[in-house]
Structures are given as C-alpha cells and as structure tokens.
Amino acid sequence: MATGSADPWHLIPIGVLSVIFVIHLLSYVATGPRRAGQFFSKLGLRRNKKSLEEARRQREAKTTELGAYADLYQNAEESAAEIETALDAFAPEFKEEMRPQLKDYLGQVLLLAKTANELDGIIGDIPVEALKKDKAELRTKLEKASPAMRAEYEDSIKEVEAQEESFKALNEQRELIDLRLRSSVNQIQQLRLDLAKAKAADKEREASLPESLISSVRSRSEELSNYIEDLKKGHLEALADPFEELEKAQNDQTSLNKKPS
Numbered sequence: 001m002a003t004g005s006a007d008p009w010h011l012i013p014i015g016v017l018s019v020i021f022v023i024h025l026l027s028y029v030a031t032g033p034r035r036a037g038q039f040f041s042k043l044g045l046r047r048n049k050k051s052l053e054e055a056r057r058q059r060e061a062k063t064t065e066l067g068a069y070a071d072l073y074q075n076a077e078e079s080a081a082e083i084e085t086a087l088d089a090f091a092p093e094f095k096e097e098m099r100p101q102l103k104d105y106l107g108q109v110l111l112l113a114k115t116a117n118e119l120d121g122i123i124g125d126i127p128v129e130a131l132k133k134d135k136a137e138l139r140t141k142l143e144k145a146s147p148a149m150r151a152e153y154e155d156s157i158k159e160v161e162a163q164e165e166s167f168k169a170l171n172e173q174r175e176l177i178d179l180r181l182r183s184s185v186n187q188i189q190q191l192r193l194d195l196a197k198a199k200a201a202d203k204e205r206e207a208s209l210p211e212s213l214i215s216s217v218r219s220r221s222e223e224l225s226n227y228i229e230d231l232k233k234g235h236l237e238a239l240a241d242p243f244e245e246l247e248k249a250q251n252d253q254t255s256l257n258k259k260p261s
Contacts, residue, residue: 067120069113069181076109076185079192083213086195094214101217105188108224112181119174126167135160180227187220 066073080102087095135157142153191213 065117066110066113067117069116072181072185073106073110073113076188077106079185079188080106082192083188083195086192094211098214098217101214101221105184105217105221105224108221108228109181109184109188111228112177112184112224116174116177116181119170119177123167123171123174128164128167131160131164131167135164180224184220184224188217191216 083102084095084099087098138153138157138160142150142157145153195213
C-alpha cells in the first residue's frame with residue numbers, strides 16, 4: 001500500500017515547507033578576469049588556486065541546494081552584481097545604499113528557489129499512483145462489503161480523496177512559487193537593463209535614476225517578503241500535514257483489510 005512502514009517518504013515532515021530565511025549569500029564565480037575579481041573581492045578570497053577551488057565548491061553546493069532553480073538564482077545574483085558595478089561607474093555615492101536593498105532582494109529570491117526545490121522533492125516522493133490504486137481497491141471492496149462495513153470503507157475512501165486534494169493543492173502552490181520566482185528574476189534583470197539605458201540617456205535622467213532604482217528594489221523586496229510571509233502563515237500551513245493524515249488513513253485501511261467483509 002501507499003504508506004507501508006518501509007516507505008521512507010511519509011517520514012518527511014511537512015514543516016520543511018516553511019523554509020527559514022537564509023541571509024548569508026554565497027556568490028558565484030563568473031567567467032572573465034574582471035567579473036571574477038569583483039566576486040573574489042566581495043567574498044574576501046584571494047585569487048589563487050586554493051581560492052578558486054573554494055569558490056568552485058561553494059558554487060557546486062549552491063547548485064545542489066537549489067536543484068533546477070540554481071541557474072535562475074545565479075542570473076539574479078549576476079544582475080545584482082552588474083547593477084553595483086554600473087553604480088560604481090556613474091553614481092558611486094548610491095552604491096552603499098543600494099547594496100543592502102539588493103542583498104534583501106536576493107535573499108527573497110533565494111528563499112523562493114530553495115522552497116521550490118524542496119517542494120519538487122516532496123511532490124516527487126508522494127506515491128500518487130499508489131493512492132489511486134488504493135482507492136480503486138477500496139471501492140472494489142466496498143461493492144462487496146456487508147452493510148456493517150460499508151460506512152468504514154466509505155470513510156477510508158473519503159480520507160484518501162482528501163489527501164489527493166491536498167497533494168493537488170501542494171502542486172498548485174509549487175507552480176505559483178515557480179511563477180513568482182521567475183517573475184522576481186525578470187524584474188531584477190529589467191532593473192539592470194534600465195540602469196544600462198540610463199547611462200546612455202541624458203544627464204538629468206541619469207542623475208535621478210539611482211534613487212528611483214533603490215526605491216524600486218526596496219518596494220519589490222518588500223512585496224516579495226510579504227508574499228513569502230503570507231505563504232508561510234497561510235497557504236502552506238493550510239495544507240496541515242498530509243503525510244500524517246495519509247498514514248492514519250492507511251493504518252485504518254490496513255485494519256479494515258484484516259476484517260472479514
């Protein structure tokens with residue numbers, strides 16, 4: 001059945017959905033001496049063989065942690081680094097003010113990427129097909145059950161169906177997180193493009209852009225933060241603990257199987 005004691009998936013706590021914020025961000029090493037130097041400088045690493053190996057290990061660890069979403073986060077991180085570099089060129093006085101805003105924004109993007117990857121793993125461990133098979137078997141037994149047993153089988157079927165609905169909601173939530181993650185990466189890439197355009201525009205616009213850019217990053221970071229808090233306090237918690245409930249339903253079903261129909 002779907003939740004035998006030998007199956008490890010049901011032991012995964014649903015609490016993993018409330019991924020804690022990660023403030024300490026690891027930078028990726030880009031190609032090319034100029035960008036590599038900038039990244040190493042921010043990390044406090046020397047440009048020697050040992051430092052290169054350390055940076056490579058950090059990058060590999062990040063890829064493992066974020067799974068299929070590692071490239072998305074790297075794109076956001078590179079865009080943030082390019083924004084800082086551009087500010088160095090024509091508005092260095094705003095760089096220090098912009099840096100914490102970018103860090104906060106990247107923190108939100110990182111959290112979304114980690115959450116999406118965690119959800120992928122959990123959803124992949126859920127035996128949806130086994131649930132369908134269990135429900136079909138219960139319905140078959142229901143047709144042959146005595147009047148005294150029919151209510152028990154009907155309740156078990158309802159419990160399995162409730163879990164199927166929970167898993168459907170979980171998958172939909174994962175899709176929403178994926179969409180929000182991609183939108184967030186697109187937004188910071190657009191900010192990078194806006195800054196590049198401003199450098200080629202008139203001086204009046206160039207002078208006003210840094211403040212506008214900082215305000216935009218701050219606003220979008222706050223929006224992401226509110227979304228994530230809502231996610232943690234509402235949507236995901238509303239799913240309760242489908243693993244615990246499913247295990248209970250399966251145990252009830254096992255007891256029924258031992259009774260004569």
